[in-house]
Amino acid sequence: MFIKFLDHDLRYGIGRAKKRLIVTFIMFFFLSIYHFWTLRIFELTDPQYLESPVTTADYFLALIGGCGKVNLISGAENDFVMPTMWFVFVLWMQFTSLYYPFAELNGIGKQLMVLSGSRGNWWLSKCVWTIINTITNYLIVFAASTIAGLCFGAKPSMQANWYVSRELYMKVDDLTSSTTWNIWSVFLMTGFTMIVLALVQLILSLILKPVQSYFVLAGYLFAGAYIQNPVFFGNYAMGARNALLVSTGLTMPFGILLGIWLAVLSIGIGYFVFQYRDILGSDLS
Amino acid sequence: MKSLRHFLQNELYNLFHSKSFLFVLLILLLIVTADDILAYKSYKDNLQLTLTTVDLQADGTFAEYPFLQIYTLYNSWIGGRANETLPMVFFYTMPVFVVIPYSWSYLAEEKNGYDRIMASQLGKASYFLGKYVSTFLSGALTVLLPMLFSFLLASCLVPAYRPDINFALYYQVSATKLLGNLYYAHPLCTAFLNMLMIGIFAGAWATIPLALSFFEKNKFVVLFAPYLVLLYIIASLQKASVYRSFTETSVLNYIWMTSSSSNQSIVVYTIMTVSLILLPLAIVLERGKNADVY
Numbered sequence: 001m002f003i004k005f006l007d008h009d010l011r012y013g014i015g016r017a018k019k020r021l022i023v024t025f026i027m028f029f030f031l032s033i034y035h036f037w038t039l040r041i042f043e044l045t046d047p048q049y050l051e052s053p054v055t056t057a058d059y060f061l062a063l064i065g066g067c068g069k070v071n072l073i074s075g076a077e078n079d080f081v082m083p084t085m086w087f088v089f090v091l092w093m094q095f096t097s098l099y100y101p102f103a104e105l106n107g108i109g110k111q112l113m114v115l116s117g118s119r120g121n122w123w124l125s126k127c128v129w130t131i132i133n134t135i136t137n138y139l140i141v142f143a144a145s146t147i148a149g150l151c152f153g154a155k156p157s158m159q160a161n162w163y164v165s166r167e168l169y170m171k172v173d174d175l176t177s178s179t180t181w182n183i184w185s186v187f188l189m190t191g192f193t194m195i196v197l198a199l200v201q202l203i204l205s206l207i208l209k210p211v212q213s214y215f216v217l218a219g220y221l222f223a224g225a226y227i228q229n230p231v232f233f234g235n236y237a238m239g240a241r242n243a244l245l246v247s248t249g250l251t252m253p254f255g256i257l258l259g260i261w262l263a264v265l266s267i268g269i270g271y272f273v274f275q276y277r278d279i280l281g282s283d284l285s
Numbered sequence: 286m287k288s289l290r291h292f293l294q295n296e297l298y299n300l301f302h303s304k305s306f307l308f309v310l311l312i313l314l315l316i317v318t319a320d321d322i323l324a325y326k327s328y329k330d331n332l333q334l335t336l337t338t339v340d341l342q343a344d345g346t347f348a349e350y351p352f353l354q355i356y357t358l359y360n361s362w363i364g365g366r367a368n369e370t371l372p373m374v375f376f377y378t379m380p381v382f383v384v385i386p387y388s389w390s391y392l393a394e395e396k397n398g399y400d401r402i403m404a405s406q407l408g409k410a411s412y413f414l415g416k417y418v419s420t421f422l423s424g425a426l427t428v429l430l431p432m433l434f435s436f437l438l439a440s441c442l443v444p445a446y447r448p449d450i451n452f453a454l455y456y457q458v459s460a461t462k463l464l465g466n467l468y469y470a471h472p473l474c475t476a477f478l479n480m481l482m483i484g485i486f487a488g489a490w491a492t493i494p495l496a497l498s499f500f501e502k503n504k505f506v507v508l509f510a511p512y513l514v515l516l517y518i519i520a521s522l523q524k525a526s527v528y529r530s531f532t533e534t535s536v537l538n539y540i541w542m543t544s545s546s547s548n549q550s551i552v553v554y555t556i557m558t559v560s561l562i563l564l565p566l567a568i569v570l571e572r573g574k575n576a577d578v579y
Contacts, residue, residue, distance in 0.1 A: 027517065031521070038524070038528075080368070080373075080545055082377070082535075082545075084516055084519045084523055084535075085523075087516050088513065088516045091513060095509055098505055099505035103503075208308075211305070211504070215312075218378050218381050219312075219378045222373060222374045223373075225373075226374075
């Protein structure tokens with residue numbers, strides 16, 4: 001029964017959402033191109049940055065890197081620059097998995113649940129759908145930035161050059177390398193964080209309704225952009241705050257443990273709440 | 286016109302009794318209260334530090350210049366606080382929370398047929414104008430009520446010292462900001478002008494989903510797609526203008542007085558605000574005139 005639910009979700013929630021997937025690709029392809037613009041400036045101001053070849057990893061890191069740690073000192077110049085590009089990325093990723101589960105529930109989902117006689121399978125199927133949908137969208141973002149890089153002459157590689165740190169407002173003294181970083185682990189950690197946040201959004205949607213949950217999650221993510229702390233889990237999706245890149249960054253093992261705990265908690269609480277909540281008589285849109 | 290007035294009264298009654306509005310208001314009141322308490326703590330810590338480090342003279346005045354003005358009412362309410370987390374959350378999530386209470390009401394009325402009843406009673410033009418005005422007011426009130434509360438609470442906790450230009454770093458309001466010069470001369474006036482700017486933006490932003498609902502019927506897309514588009518535009522302009530131009534292009538940085546923004550231009554701000562007001566209004570009136578409601 002679970003497989004049938006999942007098959008239905010994948011077909012309708014991803015297979016028939018081609019328009020959304022195309023929009024994701026176009027959006028992030030064009031956002032990635034801005035890195036090329038910045039490189040043209042660096043050619044004039046700091047040509048030494050470009051001594052080693054520009055890679056596709058530079059494009060990807062510039063897109064999803066966020067911003068370095070902010071020093072919150074009263075009476076000092078505010079050095080915080082809003083990582084708007086990163087917000088477009090995370091809020092879009094959350095948006096892509098926001099409405100399908102509950103739109104389906106208010107449509108055919110209720111009938112399917114009654115016919116199958118299993119609420120648990122419905123919920124677990126939506127959790128797995130959320131994970132697969134997030135991975136799909138994340139891979140599209142990665143493909144978009146990689147293709148944008150290749151179009152502008154970048155070398156296909158996951159070795160990101162250190163000069164990207166300037167674009168991400170990272171402090172030079174804190175960098176762990178003065179040449180390159182292999183960003184495979186940053187790539188995986190960012191994807192993992194997106195999955196966990198999508199699952200948290202799913203349980204919040206069940207408790208608060210999807211519209212309100214998006215507001216709460218957006219506020220949580222904005223607070224995290226200002227405060228570098230594991231409590232604000234969105235920090236793990238910022239390459240610029242990863243311990244691989246900066247000595248003051250957040251370590252991945254703890255992030256993975258915290259993420260697994262959050263994901264299991266979200267799925268578990270959702271499973272429990274879903275069993276006892278009046279789903280059939282309420283409007284969760 | 287009497288009917289339109291009754292319609293607006295009814296719409297505002299519905300707004301104030303909707304769960305979404307109360308939910309958003311509750312969250313915002315919690316945010317501004319927490320922020321005011323943190324502002325009060327900063328003020329109190331500074332006062333205690335001053336009293337322990339600066340000697341008092343025989344006549345009760347300070348022997349040295351006390352740095353008390355670094356915390357004043359005008360940089361303690363949510364719109365004036367600098368380098369803090371909660372004001373940033375408040376301003377950057379504003380386009381999300383102002384649309385939650387009422388911006389989708391037309392879509393809901395279209396679904397349950399209420400729009401047909403009202404349009405036949407009021408006339409199409411009056412109904413859609415009333416819908417625009419009530420949606421505008423819902424957005425503006427959603428943000429103005431918590432801000433007024435924050436200002437009143439802060440004024441109960443922190444003295445209203447006039448901001449001193451020597452402590453400009455503590456206020457983060459420089460001459461490059463639209464209200465930068467007025468801030469030091471007439472701070473109270475500046476605070477209310479700033480609230481007005483924020484209220485106009487919030488009201489205008491709340492009407493965008495109303496205009497969009499003529500073209501798209503998915504509630505989530507109607508409510509949140511404009512916000513994502515706004516962030517996309519801000520990110521694009523930020524990246525496109527980096528090292529090339531120092532004129533501020535983010536509307537959110539214009540309305541947030543203490544944001545870390547570049548040079549603010551009155552022309553850019555006016556164009557953005559007028560566009561935000563007129564475009565949705567034109568769409569609502571034009572599409573409303575041709576809407577197939579009866």
